[in-house]
Amino acid sequence: MAADAGTFGAGGRRIILNAFTMNCVSHIQQGLWVRDDTRQREYTSLEPWLELARICEAGCFDAVFLADVIGLYDTYRGNADTSLREGMQVPVNDPMLLIPAMATVTEHLGFAFTSNVLQAHPFTFSRQITTLDHLTGGRVAWNVVTSYLQNGAQSLGYEALPKHDTRYERAEDYLDVCYKLWEGSWSDHAVLADTERGVYADPAGVRPIDHEGPYYSVAGPHLAEPSPQRTPVIYQAGSSDRGRDFAAKHAECVFVVAASRGLTRIAEDIRRRVRAVGRHPDDVKIIAGLSPIVGGTEAEAKAKHADYLETLSLEAGLAHLSGNLNVDLSHIDPDQPLETLRTEGVRGPVKSLLDSARPGSRTFGDLIKLNMAGQFLVGSPEQIADGMERRLDQGVDGFNLVYATTPGTFVDFIDGVVPVLRERGLVQREYQPGTLREKLFGRRRLGETHYASGFRQQRV
Known part of the structure; x- marks a missing residue:
């Protein structure tokens, strides 16, 4: 049974909830991997990821958001020794490969993952995305990043990390290739699967893209038939002026990390840029990072917080x-x-x-x-809910919840805070049917005002 939008709080607001994690030993809360109450050290095993997916779906989370980084953090003391010794985002495994397995034990949960535009050719990457979207029934989101570690660029064959604006220029060309493959290469009526005539696809509906850009030359056509969403839900997390302009043009969800007092200014700036490119502000959801520490009482939560700080x-x-x-x-x-x-x-x-x-x-x-530690929010379930509602009033649409222990942080939140938020009409009690985009925006395809819609084939 689908949740009725009318059951949500004032203005029909619904908080988007994502579990923020990474396929590594230590993600954000550095040092907590040594604790006995976390499964971070088991990241190479499949079972903890299946457990996390089940937990998040039981809590009606929108998605598991899988961060990633290509390269070593080797600026500190001029080498990567500290990162390796502390397990600080190294070793790290590929996030994409977790998604099909987690999808098999869930029905509605979405999966956002990070991939930077230097690490794979867009022709190859676009097919991987389409495959994931097929296998999950349209539950995939891509967090587009442009890379920021010198070691990663050098390991991928670049003499040095391209300059900041150059990385965004490359990302623009990269996305043009992907959009043309996803949105325009196959028409809506190309797949016939006609068993009587023995015709699977109409050649007239499948076109090359013949892309010639400043960084990529791709003939096409797309090798995969259209998936449920065609283009995945697009996430972006750039905080610079160039990054925010990129997000305004491309993103459907923008991930921001900022102190609570700065959220209003950031949200207003992003929505101003969205309007400037001809999109409606509601076409973009702003997702803030938050680290909830939930206790049965405020004192219990503060004691837990102090314990975590000692271990960091x-x-x-x-x-x-x-x-x-x-x-x-x-x-x-x-x-x-x-x-x-x-x-x-x-x-x-x-x-x-x-x-x-x-x-x-x-x-x-x-x-x-x-x-x-990120944006720690410490308190009883009611206090955590109050803090989230304040951020909602500042223009935020949802949260990437950062764990201190996994899956403990998410279990505490689901058991303690989610019932309070449901009582206030701020989170879903049940899932809407359909793809991830349908759950978030009420439509399967990208909106007509999105830049990528201009690459669609017109049916004649």
């Missing part, structure tokens, strides 16, 4: 952040008060980090731990 690895957090910022942070004393650092004339990314310091960040080490 500051060294791994510094290595992670150094790679993200492309700045070696090893020269900064983690015990140094933030006020002292602010008076030393720091520049660029480190200054931005200092300016983002939240209450309670007394030293640089405190700031790193809070940054590493």
Whole structure:
């Protein structure tokens, strides 16, 4: 039975819920893999992933969101030793290969995964996506990233990581290829599967794409027949001006990581850019990162939070952040008060980090731990629900929930917070039928105002 949209809260709002994870030892909360109450060390086995999929579907989550990174974090101390020693996003396995297995034990749960535009040729990648969309019955989303690690680019055969804007120019060409293959190569009536005449596909409905772009030359046609969604749901997480323009043009869901006080400004900016390219603001969902720590009471949640902070690895957090910022942070004393650092004339990314310091960040080490932990929201189920509702009022449509322990964080959230959110009419009690896009937007195909719709064949 499908949920009635009228059962949702004021304005028909529904919070989108994704479990944010990665096919590795240690994802965001660095160091917590050593705990006995997590299954992170079992990432190479299939069973924990099947368990997670079942848990998320039982909680009516929209998707499991699988992060990924190509390359090593080797900026900290000038090498990757800390990353390897701490299991900090290395070793890491391919996220795409988990999806068919998780799909077999679920019926509705979506699967978003990250793949950057340097790692696979678009002709090959587009067929992989179509295959996944077929095998899952249209439950796939692609998080488009442009890469940011020098080691990854060099391992893929580039002399160096292309410049920031060049990476986005390549991504534009990459997506043009994919859209032409997914949306335009096969017409809606090309597949006949006519057993009486022995005709599977009408050759007149299958066309080459003859793409000639600045980075890719692809003849086509697409080798796979159209899948339920054709184009997967498109995620994007760029935070720069160029990244937000890219998201406004292409994304259906934009993943943002920011302190609560900055969400309104970010949401308004993204929606302004969406309108500027001729799309409706409702065509894009804004998904915020959030790390819920749920306790039966506020005191219980705070005790759990303190325990996690004690286990977090500051060294791994510094290595992670150094790679993200492309700045070696090893020269900064983690015990140094933030006020002292602010008076030393720091520049660029480190200054931005200092300016983002939240209450309670007394030293640089405190700031790193809070940054590493993500947007922690600590409290009873009612307090967590209150915090999520406040973010909803700031323009957010949903959350990528970051785990401290897996699957424990998700179990605690589903058992404690989801019933409160359901009582408030803010999350679904049952799934809508159809593909992932139908569940999120009420349509199977990309909207008519989306850039990719211009590549569709017109039936004559």
